[in-house]
Amino acid sequence: MGARGTFTGGIHPYDGKDLSKDKPIKDILPKGDLVYPLSQHIGAPAVPVVKKGDHVLTGQKIADAAGFVSAPIYATVSGTVKAIEKRRVTVGDNVNAIVIENDGKYEEVDYGECKPLEELTKEEIVKKVQEAGVVGMGGAGFPTHVKLSPKEPDKIEYVIANCAECEPYLTSDYRRMLEEPQKVIDGLKCVLALFDNAKGIMAVEDNKPDCVKILKELTKDEPRITVKALKTKYPQGAERQLIYAATGRAINSDMLPADAGCIVDNVDTLVAINSAVRENKPLMYRIVTVTGDAIADPRNFRVRIGTNYHELIDEAGGFKEDPEKIVNGGPMMGFAIFDLDVPTTKTASALLCLTHDQVSEKEEGPCINCGRCVDACPGRVIPSRLADFAARGDKESFQKWNGMECCECGCCSFVCPAKRQLTQQIKSMRKMVLADRKKK
C-alpha cells in the first residue's frame, strides 16, 4: 500500500489560476456594516453573548459555541452592535446574524500573554483552537477542535496539510504558501504536538513548484515534516483522494480520516490554528480570491470575516463585463449565488464571476453510455447509472451501486458529452438517503 501521489479518475479542467496567481494578498478594510451569521460551521449555531447597542472591540467574542460540535464567533472590527436579525447568507437562506456598525477605529482587545508551544499541554492546545472558533476553512466548516480530538490520538500516524488547491481559479492557498509559508508550517507543528506518533505531510499539487521548493527549504531541518508533490489533477484536494495520494490509505464514505490514522487540515485552517495557539488570536480573517473573466482586476484579499461581498467586488475593480453567474467558491464545487448582498463567512474561499454560464449554454441530451463519467469518477462508481436511479427514486439500487461513495466533486457532469446534470441528481439522492439514515 504505497503512496502513489495520485488517484484513479479525475479531470484536467482549464485552471484559470493565471488571472490572480501573481497578485499578492492585499489587506482590505471594511466600509459598511459587518454581518456575522451565527451558523458558519457544521453543528449547532452559535449563541450571541452581546445585545443590541453593546460596544465591541476587534477580537471580542460576540457569540459562543452552543455545545461541543459548534464554534464561537468574534468581532473583526470595533463598533456597535446594530441588530441581531435574520440576514441572507451565501447559500440563499435567511439566518440569524449579528450586525455590527464599524466605527473605523479597529480598537483591539488584549489577547494576553502566550506560553510557547513547548510548554502547552495537549488539552490546552485543543482548548485554544476551540476558543478561537477555528473551523475547516476549505469549505466544509467542520469545527477543527472536534477533528483534533479523535478517540485514539495514539493511532494518528499522519497529519496532512491540504495544500493541493485543486479547484480551478483559486489562488488563495497558493499566495498564502508563497507569502507566509512559515505560518503554515508552524500551524502544522501545533497539530503535530498533539499526536506523538504522527508524521506531518504537506501535500502540494505539482503545478505549484515554487511552493514545493519554499516549503522543502523551510522544513529541511524538521524531521517530522515531509513535503509531497502530488500529481496535478482535480479533485486532488478532496479529503479521501488526498489521503490516498499521500499515504496510500483508502477510506470509504462511512469512515473518518482518523479511522485510517490521518488528520487533514487545509492551509488557511493551519494558519488559523497557528495564530490561535501561538498568539491567542481568534479566527478573524481569511484569504479570498476574487476572480473570473467578469472582474476588472482579479485579486487575492485578506478579508475580515463579516465583510459584504459588494465591497470585495469593488476592491477588485468592479465588473468589466456583466456577470452571468457568480459562484461562491471554485467552479467545480462552489455554489452559485443570486445576491451579492451577503457577508464573507469563515468558509468562503473565493468569489468567481463568470460572463458565461457554461451549464445553461447547452441543452441536456440523452445518455449515450460513453463511460466518460466512469473514467473520471474518483469515487469509482458509475455516475450515469446512479443518476438514472436517482431520477427514478430507486434508493435501493442507488445504494447497491455504491452511490454513497460519491464525493460530489462534479467530475461526471464536467465530462458528460450529453451535458447531463449527473452531480446534481446524485447529490440530491445522497441527501435523501442520508436523511433516511438519520431517521432510523
Next chain:
Amino acid sequence: MSDLMKVSSNPHIRSKAGTSKIMLCVVLALMPAAAFGVYNFGINALLLILITVASCVCSEFLFDMICKKKNSIGDFSAVVTGVLLALNLPPNAPWWIGLVGGAFAIVVVKMLFGGLGQNFMNPALGARCFLLISFTSIMTNFECDAYTGATPLAVLKSGGSVNVFDMVVGRTAGTIGETSMIAIVIGACFLILLGIIDLRIPGSYIVSFIIFICIFGGHGIDFNYVAAHLAGGGLMLGAFFMATDYVTRPITIKGQYLYGVLLGILTGIFRIFGAGAEGVSYAIILGNILVPLIEKVTLPKGFGRGGEKI
C-alpha cells in the same frame, strides 16, 4: 450588473466534448474504410453508402415527426449507423437493400426502443443480421466486377491458401468496408488519439480471438493463418467500430475487458465450428444481449471499498 443571475448546482464549468462532435468524429474515422471500399469496388459502393445513410437519417426524421418527438437527427448518430451498415453490405447489392436496411436499423432496432442511448443492440449490426437472414443470397454474394472468387475467409475455411498481404491492404472480395485492414486501423487510431475509443474492448477481443484460434484452429501457432483470420472478414471493423459502440457495450471498466474476451471466444467458435466463414456480427449481437449481465457481475466496488485501484 444585471438583476438576473443564473444559478445551478455545481459544477459550473463543462468540458467541450459533445455528443454530435463524437458522432461526427466516428463518421470521419470511417471515411478511410469507406473511401477504400469505393476505390476497390467502384461506383455502386458509393451509391449504396449514400442511400443507406439517407435512409437512416430520413427514417429518424420521419419517425420523430410521426411520433411528435423532438427532431433528433442533429446528433449525427443516424449517420454513423448508416455508414456502418453500408460498410457491412456486399458491394454489388441492389439499392433497395440499403434503403430497407437503414430503415430497419433506425426504426426497429433504435427508435422503437426509445432512440439514442436506449437500444440494446447495435442498430447497424441488427439490420445486417436481419438482411442476412431475409435476403441470404444477395447478402452472401460477394462476386462483382473486380472479384469473382469467394471471400478469403471462405477460401481459408475450405482449406485453400490466401494472400495475406492483399488481405491487409484490402484487395479482396468482401463487404464494402471490411476488406482493408489498413484503412480501418487508420480510422481507429484517429479515434484512439482523440480519446473517443480505447483499446480495452478491441485489445481484449483481438488477443482472446488469437489465443482461441491458436488452440482450436487446427493450425497451431501459424503466423499466416492467424494473420489471415485477423485481416479477413469483419473482425477489424467489428472490433474497432462496432464492439466499441458506446450504447451497446458494458459501461463498467472490468466489464469491457470481459466483453472483449467473450466476443473473441464467440467469434472463434462461429468461425471455426460454425457453418459459415463469418462470425463477427453474430458474436457482437450476442455480446450486446449479455451486457446487462456482464455489468452486474463487474460492478465496481467504490473508493475505499476495494475499488480505488483499477
